[in-house]
Amino acid sequence: MSVAAPTVVPLADVFDSFSGAIEFIFNERETAGGVGGEPVGGLEQIGDLLWTHVEVSALALGLALVIALPVGLYFGHRGTGELLAVAIGNAGRAIPELALIAFMAAFIGVGLLNVTIALAVLGIPPILTNTFVGVRQVDRGAVEAARGMGMSEAEVIRKVELPLAAPTIMTGVRTGAINIVATAAIAPLAGVLTLGDLILSRNVVGDDGVIAGAIVVALLALAVELALAGVQRLVTPRGLKVQRAGA
Protein backbone atom coordinates (compact mmCIF):
# COMPACT_ATOMS: atom_id res chain seq x y z
CA MET A 1 0.00 0.00 0.00
CA SER A 2 1.36 3.37 -0.86
CA VAL A 3 0.03 6.87 -0.59
CA ALA A 4 -1.48 7.77 -3.93
CA ALA A 5 -0.87 11.24 -5.22
CA PRO A 6 -3.99 13.23 -4.36
CA THR A 7 -6.15 13.79 -7.37
CA VAL A 8 -6.76 17.46 -7.97
CA VAL A 9 -10.43 18.19 -7.53
CA PRO A 10 -11.85 21.33 -9.15
CA LEU A 11 -12.81 23.88 -6.53
CA ALA A 12 -16.31 24.12 -8.02
CA ASP A 13 -16.91 20.40 -7.26
CA VAL A 14 -15.82 20.86 -3.67
CA PHE A 15 -18.13 23.84 -3.37
CA ASP A 16 -20.99 21.76 -4.84
CA SER A 17 -20.37 18.99 -2.31
CA PHE A 18 -20.63 21.38 0.59
CA SER A 19 -23.62 23.33 -0.71
CA GLY A 20 -25.36 19.98 -1.34
CA ALA A 21 -24.67 19.06 2.27
CA ILE A 22 -26.08 22.35 3.56
CA GLU A 23 -29.22 21.78 1.51
CA PHE A 24 -29.48 18.25 2.95
CA ILE A 25 -29.50 19.71 6.47
CA PHE A 26 -32.41 22.06 5.75
CA ASN A 27 -34.54 20.12 3.26
CA GLU A 28 -35.91 16.60 3.22
CA ARG A 29 -35.23 14.56 0.10
CA GLU A 30 -35.67 11.08 -1.40
CA THR A 31 -33.18 8.39 -0.38
CA ALA A 32 -30.07 8.17 -2.52
CA GLY A 33 -29.75 5.71 -5.39
CA GLY A 34 -33.41 4.70 -5.29
CA VAL A 35 -33.04 2.66 -2.11
CA GLY A 36 -36.57 3.64 -1.18
CA GLY A 37 -37.99 4.06 2.28
CA GLU A 38 -38.57 7.18 4.36
CA PRO A 39 -37.22 10.46 3.02
CA VAL A 40 -33.89 11.55 4.48
CA GLY A 41 -32.41 14.86 5.58
CA GLY A 42 -34.18 17.97 6.78
CA LEU A 43 -34.07 19.74 10.11
CA GLU A 44 -36.42 17.30 11.81
CA GLN A 45 -34.29 14.21 11.13
CA ILE A 46 -31.06 16.07 11.88
CA GLY A 47 -32.63 17.36 15.09
CA ASP A 48 -33.58 13.83 16.21
CA LEU A 49 -30.10 12.48 15.53
CA LEU A 50 -28.52 15.52 17.20
CA TRP A 51 -30.68 15.03 20.28
CA THR A 52 -29.71 11.36 20.60
CA HIS A 53 -26.06 12.31 20.11
CA VAL A 54 -26.26 14.93 22.87
CA GLU A 55 -28.25 12.61 25.13
CA VAL A 56 -25.89 9.63 24.96
CA SER A 57 -22.83 11.91 25.23
CA ALA A 58 -24.22 13.72 28.28
CA LEU A 59 -25.15 10.44 29.99
CA ALA A 60 -21.70 9.02 29.31
CA LEU A 61 -19.92 12.16 30.54
CA GLY A 62 -22.11 12.17 33.66
CA LEU A 63 -21.32 8.51 34.34
CA ALA A 64 -17.60 9.12 33.79
CA LEU A 65 -17.70 12.08 36.21
CA VAL A 66 -19.56 10.15 38.89
CA ILE A 67 -16.91 7.42 38.79
CA ALA A 68 -13.69 9.33 38.06
CA LEU A 69 -14.16 12.42 40.22
CA PRO A 70 -14.54 10.75 43.66
CA VAL A 71 -11.80 8.21 42.93
CA GLY A 72 -9.41 10.92 41.72
CA LEU A 73 -10.20 13.19 44.68
CA TYR A 74 -9.75 10.38 47.18
CA PHE A 75 -6.38 9.20 45.89
CA GLY A 76 -5.19 12.73 45.22
CA HIS A 77 -6.07 13.73 48.76
CA ARG A 78 -4.29 10.73 50.26
CA GLY A 79 -1.40 11.14 47.87
CA THR A 80 -1.29 7.45 47.03
CA GLY A 81 -1.81 5.51 43.84
CA GLU A 82 0.10 7.88 41.57
CA LEU A 83 1.37 5.08 39.34
CA LEU A 84 -2.13 3.71 38.97
CA ALA A 85 -3.62 7.13 38.13
CA VAL A 86 -0.97 7.74 35.48
CA ALA A 87 -1.30 4.21 34.11
CA ILE A 88 -5.09 4.59 33.75
CA GLY A 89 -4.59 7.85 31.86
CA ASN A 90 -2.09 6.20 29.52
CA ALA A 91 -4.15 3.06 29.00
CA GLY A 92 -7.20 5.18 28.15
CA ARG A 93 -5.45 6.71 25.18
CA ALA A 94 -4.56 3.27 23.82
CA ILE A 95 -8.18 2.02 23.66
CA PRO A 96 -9.10 1.62 19.97
CA GLU A 97 -12.49 3.35 19.68
CA LEU A 98 -13.91 1.15 16.92
CA ALA A 99 -12.87 -2.05 18.71
CA LEU A 100 -14.45 -0.79 21.94
CA ILE A 101 -17.85 -0.07 20.37
CA ALA A 102 -17.81 -3.29 18.32
CA PHE A 103 -16.78 -5.28 21.41
CA MET A 104 -19.61 -3.78 23.45
CA ALA A 105 -22.18 -4.48 20.74
CA ALA A 106 -21.02 -8.05 20.03
CA PHE A 107 -20.33 -9.27 23.56
CA ILE A 108 -22.69 -7.32 25.79
CA GLY A 109 -25.37 -6.01 23.47
CA VAL A 110 -26.63 -2.95 21.68
CA GLY A 111 -28.67 -0.08 23.07
CA LEU A 112 -28.43 3.21 24.92
CA LEU A 113 -27.20 1.79 28.24
CA ASN A 114 -24.37 -0.23 26.71
CA VAL A 115 -23.22 2.61 24.48
CA THR A 116 -23.30 4.96 27.49
CA ILE A 117 -21.04 2.57 29.39
CA ALA A 118 -18.65 2.15 26.44
CA LEU A 119 -18.37 5.91 25.97
CA ALA A 120 -17.91 6.49 29.70
CA VAL A 121 -14.90 4.14 29.51
CA LEU A 122 -13.30 6.70 27.19
CA GLY A 123 -14.18 9.63 29.46
CA ILE A 124 -12.94 8.20 32.75
CA PRO A 125 -9.14 8.11 32.15
CA PRO A 126 -8.51 11.82 31.42
CA ILE A 127 -10.89 12.96 34.20
CA LEU A 128 -9.40 10.58 36.77
CA THR A 129 -5.79 11.42 35.92
CA ASN A 130 -6.39 15.17 35.83
CA THR A 131 -8.33 15.12 39.10
CA PHE A 132 -5.51 13.22 40.76
CA VAL A 133 -2.79 15.51 39.37
CA GLY A 134 -4.87 18.65 40.08
CA VAL A 135 -5.35 17.73 43.74
CA ARG A 136 -1.70 16.72 44.15
CA GLN A 137 -0.61 20.09 42.78
CA VAL A 138 -2.61 22.06 45.35
CA ASP A 139 -0.24 24.09 47.52
CA ARG A 140 0.44 22.00 50.65
CA GLY A 141 0.56 25.23 52.64
CA ALA A 142 -3.07 25.94 51.78
CA VAL A 143 -4.08 22.42 52.89
CA GLU A 144 -2.16 22.75 56.16
CA ALA A 145 -3.72 26.18 56.78
CA ALA A 146 -7.19 24.69 56.25
CA ARG A 147 -6.43 21.91 58.74
CA GLY A 148 -5.13 24.53 61.18
CA MET A 149 -8.45 26.34 60.89
CA GLY A 150 -10.10 23.17 62.16
CA MET A 151 -11.51 21.83 58.89
CA SER A 152 -12.29 18.13 58.72
CA GLU A 153 -10.64 16.09 55.94
CA ALA A 154 -13.92 16.15 53.99
CA GLU A 155 -14.02 19.93 54.29
CA VAL A 156 -10.41 20.20 53.16
CA ILE A 157 -11.31 18.26 50.02
CA ARG A 158 -14.53 20.15 49.37
CA LYS A 159 -13.50 23.70 50.30
CA VAL A 160 -9.80 23.80 49.45
CA GLU A 161 -8.55 20.99 47.22
CA LEU A 162 -11.54 20.73 44.87
CA PRO A 163 -11.78 24.48 44.09
CA LEU A 164 -8.01 24.86 43.65
CA ALA A 165 -7.84 21.77 41.43
CA ALA A 166 -10.92 22.78 39.43
CA PRO A 167 -9.10 24.24 36.38
CA THR A 168 -6.95 21.09 35.99
CA ILE A 169 -9.98 18.84 36.51
CA MET A 170 -11.88 20.78 33.84
CA THR A 171 -9.04 20.23 31.36
CA GLY A 172 -9.57 16.50 31.89
CA VAL A 173 -13.34 16.89 31.56
CA ARG A 174 -12.86 18.72 28.25
CA THR A 175 -10.60 15.96 26.90
CA GLY A 176 -13.06 13.31 28.08
CA ALA A 177 -16.01 15.15 26.53
CA ILE A 178 -14.21 15.47 23.19
CA ASN A 179 -13.46 11.72 23.20
CA ILE A 180 -17.06 10.93 24.05
CA VAL A 181 -18.72 13.22 21.50
CA ALA A 182 -16.33 12.01 18.79
CA THR A 183 -16.85 8.33 19.51
CA ALA A 184 -20.63 8.75 19.87
CA ALA A 185 -20.47 9.24 16.10
CA ILE A 186 -19.92 5.48 15.67
CA ALA A 187 -22.65 4.59 18.18
CA PRO A 188 -25.01 3.57 15.32
CA LEU A 189 -22.84 0.42 15.04
CA ALA A 190 -24.22 -0.46 18.48
CA GLY A 191 -27.80 0.49 17.67
CA VAL A 192 -27.93 4.09 18.94
CA LEU A 193 -28.78 6.44 16.09
CA THR A 194 -26.57 9.48 16.56
CA LEU A 195 -25.44 11.97 13.93
CA GLY A 196 -22.87 9.38 12.87
CA ASP A 197 -25.74 7.44 11.28
CA LEU A 198 -25.60 9.91 8.38
CA ILE A 199 -21.84 9.41 7.98
CA LEU A 200 -22.16 5.61 8.11
CA SER A 201 -25.15 5.13 5.78
CA ARG A 202 -23.86 6.60 2.56
CA ASN A 203 -25.98 4.22 0.45
CA VAL A 204 -29.14 5.73 1.98
CA VAL A 205 -28.29 9.40 2.45
CA GLY A 206 -25.78 9.86 -0.38
CA ASP A 207 -22.59 11.94 -0.34
CA ASP A 208 -24.53 15.07 0.66
CA GLY A 209 -25.88 13.31 3.74
CA VAL A 210 -22.43 12.04 4.75
CA ILE A 211 -20.93 15.52 4.58
CA ALA A 212 -23.99 17.04 6.27
CA GLY A 213 -23.55 14.61 9.16
CA ALA A 214 -19.86 15.47 9.40
CA ILE A 215 -20.60 19.22 9.45
CA VAL A 216 -23.17 18.92 12.25
CA VAL A 217 -20.97 16.57 14.32
CA ALA A 218 -18.03 18.95 13.94
CA LEU A 219 -20.16 21.94 15.00
CA LEU A 220 -21.49 19.99 17.98
CA ALA A 221 -17.96 19.10 19.11
CA LEU A 222 -16.84 22.73 18.81
CA ALA A 223 -19.92 23.92 20.73
CA VAL A 224 -19.27 21.43 23.54
CA GLU A 225 -15.61 22.47 23.70
CA LEU A 226 -16.56 26.18 23.84
CA ALA A 227 -19.20 25.59 26.51
CA LEU A 228 -16.81 23.58 28.70
CA ALA A 229 -14.06 26.18 28.24
CA GLY A 230 -16.62 28.68 29.58
CA VAL A 231 -17.38 26.42 32.54
CA GLN A 232 -13.66 26.09 33.18
CA ARG A 233 -13.35 29.87 33.38
CA LEU A 234 -16.32 30.03 35.76
CA VAL A 235 -14.98 27.42 38.18
CA THR A 236 -11.46 28.85 38.29
CA PRO A 237 -11.16 30.55 41.70
CA ARG A 238 -10.50 34.29 41.49
CA GLY A 239 -7.30 33.89 43.48
CA LEU A 240 -5.83 31.58 40.84
CA LYS A 241 -6.73 34.00 38.04
CA VAL A 242 -4.98 36.85 39.83
CA GLN A 243 -1.95 34.63 40.43
CA ARG A 244 -1.83 33.68 36.77
CA ALA A 245 -2.20 37.23 35.52
CA GLY A 246 0.67 38.22 37.81
CA ALA A 247 2.88 35.30 36.82
Add this chain to the structure above:
Amino acid sequence: MLDLAALLPIAQNGDGFVRDPAESGTSCVAENDTVCVGWAVDNIDRYVTPTLEHLELVVLSVGFGFALAFAMALISHRRRWLVPTFTGVTGVIYTLPSIALFALLLPITGRGTTTAVIALTLYTLQIIYRNIVTGLANVPEASKDTGRGMGMTDRQLLWKVELPLAVPEIIAGLRIATVSTVAIATLAVFAGAGGLGAEIYNDIDFKTGIVVSGTIAIAMAIAFDALYVLAQRWISPWRKVRPV
Protein backbone atom coordinates in the same frame (compact mmCIF):
# COMPACT_ATOMS: atom_id res chain seq x y z
CA MET B 1 -30.53 -28.65 6.60
CA LEU B 2 -28.79 -25.81 8.31
CA ASP B 3 -28.77 -22.64 6.29
CA LEU B 4 -25.08 -21.81 6.36
CA ALA B 5 -25.48 -18.66 4.32
CA ALA B 6 -27.73 -17.16 6.96
CA LEU B 7 -25.19 -17.80 9.67
CA LEU B 8 -22.36 -16.13 7.84
CA PRO B 9 -21.99 -12.40 7.83
CA ILE B 10 -22.20 -10.20 4.82
CA ALA B 11 -19.00 -8.31 4.16
CA GLN B 12 -19.96 -4.71 4.51
CA ASN B 13 -17.87 -2.92 1.96
CA GLY B 14 -16.89 -5.69 -0.34
CA ASP B 15 -13.15 -5.52 -0.01
CA GLY B 16 -12.82 -7.83 2.92
CA PHE B 17 -14.43 -11.02 4.11
CA VAL B 18 -12.97 -12.14 7.34
CA ARG B 19 -14.79 -15.40 7.94
CA ASP B 20 -14.33 -17.82 5.10
CA PRO B 21 -16.72 -20.80 5.35
CA ALA B 22 -14.39 -23.07 3.38
CA GLU B 23 -11.45 -22.40 5.66
CA SER B 24 -12.98 -21.80 9.04
CA GLY B 25 -14.22 -25.37 9.34
CA THR B 26 -14.98 -25.10 13.04
CA SER B 27 -18.45 -24.65 14.43
CA CYS B 28 -16.99 -22.12 16.88
CA VAL B 29 -16.72 -19.52 14.14
CA ALA B 30 -20.16 -20.30 12.73
CA GLU B 31 -21.76 -20.11 16.16
CA ASN B 32 -19.82 -16.94 17.05
CA ASP B 33 -20.58 -17.34 20.75
CA THR B 34 -17.14 -16.64 22.09
CA VAL B 35 -13.55 -15.93 21.11
CA CYS B 36 -12.32 -18.80 18.94
CA VAL B 37 -8.68 -19.06 19.95
CA GLY B 38 -8.04 -21.95 17.57
CA TRP B 39 -9.32 -19.98 14.61
CA ALA B 40 -7.29 -16.95 15.62
CA VAL B 41 -4.07 -19.00 15.81
CA ASP B 42 -4.75 -20.71 12.46
CA ASN B 43 -5.69 -17.48 10.72
CA ILE B 44 -3.29 -14.99 12.22
CA ASP B 45 -1.66 -14.49 8.80
CA ARG B 46 -4.83 -12.69 7.66
CA TYR B 47 -3.97 -9.89 10.03
CA VAL B 48 -0.47 -9.25 8.73
CA THR B 49 -1.50 -6.92 5.89
CA PRO B 50 -4.03 -4.91 7.97
CA THR B 51 -1.42 -4.58 10.73
CA LEU B 52 1.17 -3.28 8.28
CA GLU B 53 -1.41 -0.85 6.83
CA HIS B 54 -2.16 0.32 10.33
CA LEU B 55 1.53 0.74 11.09
CA GLU B 56 2.00 2.72 7.88
CA LEU B 57 -0.85 5.09 8.79
CA VAL B 58 0.64 5.68 12.24
CA VAL B 59 4.26 6.13 11.13
CA LEU B 60 3.36 8.49 8.26
CA SER B 61 0.96 10.56 10.37
CA VAL B 62 3.25 10.94 13.37
CA GLY B 63 6.23 11.58 11.08
CA PHE B 64 4.48 14.33 9.12
CA GLY B 65 2.91 15.65 12.31
CA PHE B 66 6.30 15.89 14.01
CA ALA B 67 7.89 17.64 11.03
CA LEU B 68 5.04 20.15 10.83
CA ALA B 69 4.84 20.76 14.58
CA PHE B 70 8.62 21.12 14.80
CA ALA B 71 8.62 23.71 12.02
CA MET B 72 5.76 25.58 13.72
CA ALA B 73 7.61 25.52 17.04
CA LEU B 74 10.80 26.90 15.48
CA ILE B 75 8.84 29.65 13.72
CA SER B 76 7.06 30.66 16.93
CA HIS B 77 10.21 30.32 19.07
CA ARG B 78 11.52 33.74 18.08
CA ARG B 79 8.06 35.17 17.36
CA ARG B 80 6.30 34.52 20.66
CA TRP B 81 3.10 36.23 19.53
CA LEU B 82 2.45 33.29 17.17
CA VAL B 83 2.25 30.76 20.03
CA PRO B 84 -1.39 31.49 21.04
CA THR B 85 -2.43 31.45 17.37
CA PHE B 86 -0.78 28.08 16.68
CA THR B 87 -2.06 26.65 19.96
CA GLY B 88 -5.59 27.82 19.16
CA VAL B 89 -5.64 26.49 15.61
CA THR B 90 -4.21 23.07 16.52
CA GLY B 91 -6.61 22.93 19.48
CA VAL B 92 -9.66 23.53 17.29
CA ILE B 93 -8.52 20.84 14.84
CA TYR B 94 -8.03 18.41 17.73
CA THR B 95 -11.62 19.06 18.83
CA LEU B 96 -13.08 17.87 15.50
CA PRO B 97 -14.20 14.23 15.64
CA SER B 98 -11.93 12.18 13.38
CA ILE B 99 -14.80 10.48 11.60
CA ALA B 100 -16.21 13.93 10.74
CA LEU B 101 -12.85 15.17 9.50
CA PHE B 102 -12.51 12.09 7.27
CA ALA B 103 -15.93 12.79 5.77
CA LEU B 104 -15.20 16.49 5.29
CA LEU B 105 -11.98 15.65 3.43
CA LEU B 106 -13.69 13.15 1.10
CA PRO B 107 -14.84 15.75 -1.48
CA ILE B 108 -11.31 17.19 -1.57
CA THR B 109 -8.97 14.22 -1.35
CA GLY B 110 -11.30 11.27 -1.97
CA ARG B 111 -11.29 7.90 -0.20
CA GLY B 112 -7.98 6.33 0.71
CA THR B 113 -4.75 6.50 2.64
CA THR B 114 -4.09 10.14 1.72
CA THR B 115 -7.27 11.35 3.41
CA ALA B 116 -6.62 9.28 6.52
CA VAL B 117 -3.00 10.42 6.81
CA ILE B 118 -3.96 14.10 6.40
CA ALA B 119 -6.57 13.86 9.16
CA LEU B 120 -4.39 11.81 11.52
CA THR B 121 -1.44 14.16 10.93
CA LEU B 122 -3.58 17.17 11.84
CA TYR B 123 -4.62 15.43 15.08
CA THR B 124 -1.04 14.90 16.23
CA LEU B 125 -0.16 18.60 15.89
CA GLN B 126 -1.82 19.82 19.08
CA ILE B 127 0.07 17.54 21.47
CA ILE B 128 3.43 17.53 19.70
CA TYR B 129 3.48 21.33 19.16
CA ARG B 130 2.42 22.03 22.76
CA ASN B 131 5.15 19.77 24.15
CA ILE B 132 7.93 21.22 21.98
CA VAL B 133 6.94 24.75 23.03
CA THR B 134 6.74 23.76 26.71
CA GLY B 135 10.05 21.92 26.47
CA LEU B 136 11.81 24.96 25.00
CA ALA B 137 10.19 27.29 27.53
CA ASN B 138 11.35 25.13 30.45
CA VAL B 139 15.04 25.34 29.53
CA PRO B 140 16.72 27.04 32.53
CA GLU B 141 17.90 30.61 31.89
CA ALA B 142 21.24 29.68 33.45
CA SER B 143 21.88 27.07 30.75
CA LYS B 144 21.12 29.60 28.03
CA ASP B 145 23.32 32.21 29.68
CA THR B 146 26.15 29.72 29.88
CA GLY B 147 25.79 29.04 26.17
CA ARG B 148 25.77 32.75 25.38
CA GLY B 149 28.79 33.22 27.61
CA MET B 150 30.60 30.61 25.53
CA GLY B 151 29.96 32.79 22.52
CA MET B 152 27.14 30.78 20.91
CA THR B 153 24.95 32.40 18.29
CA ASP B 154 21.15 32.14 18.67
CA ARG B 155 21.15 29.28 16.20
CA GLN B 156 23.86 27.37 18.05
CA LEU B 157 22.08 28.01 21.32
CA LEU B 158 18.87 26.53 19.89
CA TRP B 159 20.42 23.37 18.45
CA LYS B 160 23.12 22.72 21.05
CA VAL B 161 21.45 23.81 24.28
CA GLU B 162 17.72 24.45 24.06
CA LEU B 163 16.57 21.53 21.88
CA PRO B 164 18.69 18.85 23.62
CA LEU B 165 17.36 20.01 26.98
CA ALA B 166 13.80 19.92 25.62
CA VAL B 167 14.12 16.32 24.39
CA PRO B 168 12.26 14.71 27.32
CA GLU B 169 9.19 16.91 26.81
CA ILE B 170 9.33 16.45 23.03
CA ILE B 171 9.46 12.67 23.39
CA ALA B 172 6.65 12.79 25.95
CA GLY B 173 4.53 14.59 23.32
CA LEU B 174 5.44 12.05 20.65
CA ARG B 175 4.53 9.20 22.99
CA ILE B 176 1.05 10.58 23.65
CA ALA B 177 0.51 11.45 19.97
CA THR B 178 1.65 8.02 18.74
CA VAL B 179 -0.39 6.00 21.22
CA SER B 180 -3.50 8.09 20.43
CA THR B 181 -2.91 7.76 16.70
CA VAL B 182 -2.70 3.95 16.92
CA ALA B 183 -6.14 4.01 18.57
CA ILE B 184 -7.75 6.61 16.28
CA ALA B 185 -6.36 4.90 13.17
CA THR B 186 -8.93 2.13 13.73
CA LEU B 187 -11.43 4.70 12.40
CA ALA B 188 -9.42 5.17 9.19
CA VAL B 189 -11.63 2.47 7.65
CA PHE B 190 -14.24 5.23 7.29
CA ALA B 191 -11.80 7.13 5.09
CA GLY B 192 -11.33 3.97 3.02
CA ALA B 193 -7.77 3.50 4.27
CA GLY B 194 -7.95 -0.07 5.57
CA GLY B 195 -5.91 -0.92 8.64
CA LEU B 196 -7.05 -2.95 11.64
CA GLY B 197 -10.35 -1.02 11.76
CA ALA B 198 -11.30 -2.54 8.39
CA GLU B 199 -10.96 -6.04 9.87
CA ILE B 200 -13.43 -5.04 12.57
CA TYR B 201 -15.86 -3.06 10.43
CA ASN B 202 -16.03 -5.56 7.54
CA ASP B 203 -17.34 -8.22 9.90
CA ILE B 204 -18.65 -6.18 12.79
CA ASP B 205 -20.44 -9.06 14.59
CA PHE B 206 -17.51 -11.46 14.52
CA LYS B 207 -16.36 -11.65 18.14
CA THR B 208 -13.01 -13.31 17.48
CA GLY B 209 -12.17 -10.76 14.78
CA ILE B 210 -12.96 -7.82 17.10
CA VAL B 211 -10.80 -9.20 19.88
CA VAL B 212 -7.87 -10.13 17.64
CA SER B 213 -7.83 -6.77 15.84
CA GLY B 214 -8.31 -4.81 19.05
CA THR B 215 -5.55 -6.75 20.78
CA ILE B 216 -3.12 -6.11 17.92
CA ALA B 217 -3.92 -2.38 18.06
CA ILE B 218 -3.35 -2.21 21.83
CA ALA B 219 -0.13 -4.26 21.53
CA MET B 220 1.08 -1.85 18.84
CA ALA B 221 0.40 1.12 21.14
CA ILE B 222 2.29 -0.53 24.01
CA ALA B 223 5.22 -1.41 21.71
CA PHE B 224 5.49 2.21 20.54
CA ASP B 225 5.33 3.42 24.12
CA ALA B 226 8.23 1.13 25.10
CA LEU B 227 10.23 2.24 22.05
CA TYR B 228 9.94 5.88 23.10
CA VAL B 229 11.14 5.12 26.61
CA LEU B 230 14.20 3.37 25.14
CA ALA B 231 14.76 6.19 22.65
CA GLN B 232 14.72 8.79 25.38
CA ARG B 233 17.19 6.84 27.54
CA TRP B 234 19.45 6.69 24.52
CA ILE B 235 19.12 10.31 23.39
CA SER B 236 19.20 11.99 26.78
CA PRO B 237 20.71 9.56 29.27
CA TRP B 238 21.20 12.38 31.79
CA ARG B 239 17.46 12.59 32.37
CA LYS B 240 15.36 10.00 34.11
CA VAL B 241 12.34 8.90 32.10
CA ARG B 242 9.24 10.09 33.84
CA PRO B 243 5.85 8.52 33.42
CA VAL B 244 3.79 10.74 31.13
